[in-house]
Amino acid sequence: MSGRPSMAHPGAGTAARAASRWSQYMALTKPRVVQLIVFCAVIGMLLAEPGWPDWRLALPATVGIWLVASAAAAFNCLVEQQLDRKMARTAWRPTARGELSERQALVFSLLLGSAGSALLYAWVNPLTMWLTFGTFVGYAVIYTVVLKPLTPQNIVIGGASGAMPPVLGWAAMRNDVGPEAMMMCLIIFLWTPPHFWALALYRAEDYRRAGLPMLPVTHGSAFTRLHVLLYTLVLFAATLLPFIYRMSGWIYLAAAVVLGVMFTWHAWRLWRHYSDRLARRTFRFSILHLSLLFAALLFDHYLSPLLS
Numbered sequence: 001m002s003g004r005p006s007m008a009h010p011g012a013g014t015a016a017r018a019a020s021r022w023s024q025y026m027a028l029t030k031p032r033v034v035q036l037i038v039f040c041a042v043i044g045m046l047l048a049e050p051g052w053p054d055w056r057l058a059l060p061a062t063v064g065i066w067l068v069a070s071a072a073a074a075f076n077c078l079v080e081q082q083l084d085r086k087m088a089r090t091a092w093r094p095t096a097r098g099e100l101s102e103r104q105a106l107v108f109s110l111l112l113g114s115a116g117s118a119l120l121y122a123w124v125n126p127l128t129m130w131l132t133f134g135t136f137v138g139y140a141v142i143y144t145v146v147l148k149p150l151t152p153q154n155i156v157i158g159g160a161s162g163a164m165p166p167v168l169g170w171a172a173m174r175n176d177v178g179p180e181a182m183m184m185c186l187i188i189f190l191w192t193p194p195h196f197w198a199l200a201l202y203r204a205e206d207y208r209r210a211g212l213p214m215l216p217v218t219h220g221s222a223f224t225r226l227h228v229l230l231y232t233l234v235l236f237a238a239t240l241l242p243f244i245y246r247m248s249g250w251i252y253l254a255a256a257v258v259l260g261v262m263f264t265w266h267a268w269r270l271w272r273h274y275s276d277r278l279a280r281r282t283f284r285f286s287i288l289h290l291s292l293l294f295a296a297l298l299f300d301h302y303l304s305p306l307l308s
Contacts, residue, residue: 024094025108028077029070036291037069037165038062040188043294044169044181047247047301053173060123061172065165067116068132074109075140078102087206120172128172135164149211152218159192166294183241184294190235191290194228194267198283201225202276225271228282232267236260239293248297249304255296263289 042062045053077084077095084096094100100108113136120129143158151157166184171177197215200207201224204216216224239256242248266282 024099027092027094028074028100028105028108029112030073030077034066034069034073036287037162038066039291040165040184040294041065041169041172043298044166044184045173046169046298047166047180047184048170048173048178057124057172060119061128061169064116064120064124064128065132065168065172067112067119068136069165071109071111071113071116072136072140074105074112075136076144078105078109079140079144081105083210083212086210087203089203089206124172125175127175127177128168131164131171131177132168135161135168138164149213152213152215154213155193155196155215159189162192163188179245180242180247183238183245183247184297186241187235187238187293188290190231190238191286194231194235194263195283195286195290197224197228197231198270198279198286201228201270201274202279202283221274225274229264229267229271232264236264242297248300250300251303251307252296252300255300256293259289259293259296 042058045058045061077093080090081093081095081102084090084093090096095102095105113133117129117133120132138161139158143154143161147154147158163185166188167177167181170181170184200214200216201221204214204221207214208217215227239260240253243250243253243256263285266278266285270278270282
């Protein structure tokens with residue numbers, strides 16, 4: 001063996017830094033949130049057609065919506081970097097920690113948004129591009145900059161942007177916005193308040209330190225828990241609309257009833273016997289509820305004709 005110290009490969013450090021920077025940019029896009037957005041958009045695409053959608057539209061539509069949604073998430077991180085530093089849930093974000101500069105985050109957001117919009121306009125249709133751009137403005141500007149620091153109803157009003165993915169998917173396939181798409185939009189719109197308020201209940205101190213007027217901060221825990229229950233009941237009723245409108249069949253109805261009862265049970269327990277642990281469980285179940293509900297809508301779309 002040689003007595004000289006071993007030297008690391010000169011490219012190893014560069015590769016590690018590049019991987020680290022890549023992971024920082026990916027963190028800006030909030031992958032788990034965007035994943036649910038794209039999932040709901042794809043469901044909208046699949047439900048818009050009686051059979052399998054044209055992949056020549058579906059593929060660029062999926063990528064374009066993913067890019068614009070990621071751009072909105074990155075812009076949100078940029079705008080809220082000062083608030084993120086004050087909250088344990090978000091203090092790890094690269095913009096909050098100073099790992100990425102404001103310019104880097106802004107350029108990254110603009111590149112993603114421009115690429116996604118161009119893809120949607122050229123390969124899908126202008127309607128989908130403008131609807132997706134409107135969703136970007138609604139979330140990244142109207143909700144993040146205006147509503148979130150202004151009113152405890154920020155989630156309710158701003159939820160309209162978060163409810164748009166199925167409409168985007170539907171518009172990509174049909175170049176219009178039908179009542180079926182609006183029913184899916186309504187379901188997500190009503191789902192958003194109990195979902196986020198369950199999170200806000202056990203993160204109330206974070207929001208208070210950040211100076212954000214979330215409902216548990218401005219109106220207290222009991223008031224918020226009651227509204228979680230009330231919104232969950234209204235949501236339950238709205239999830240029955242696809243069956244009533246004959247957009248879906250008995251498979252979906254069974255799933256909607258079971259999931260609705262379970263969500264209501266979580267909300268009832270949260271109202272009557274609050275604990276942070278139960279609030280976390282309710283928040284996590286709300287994500288499962290929406291995912292399974294839309295999956296049931298999809299299964300029903302393809303299986304019901306085979307069983308009839």
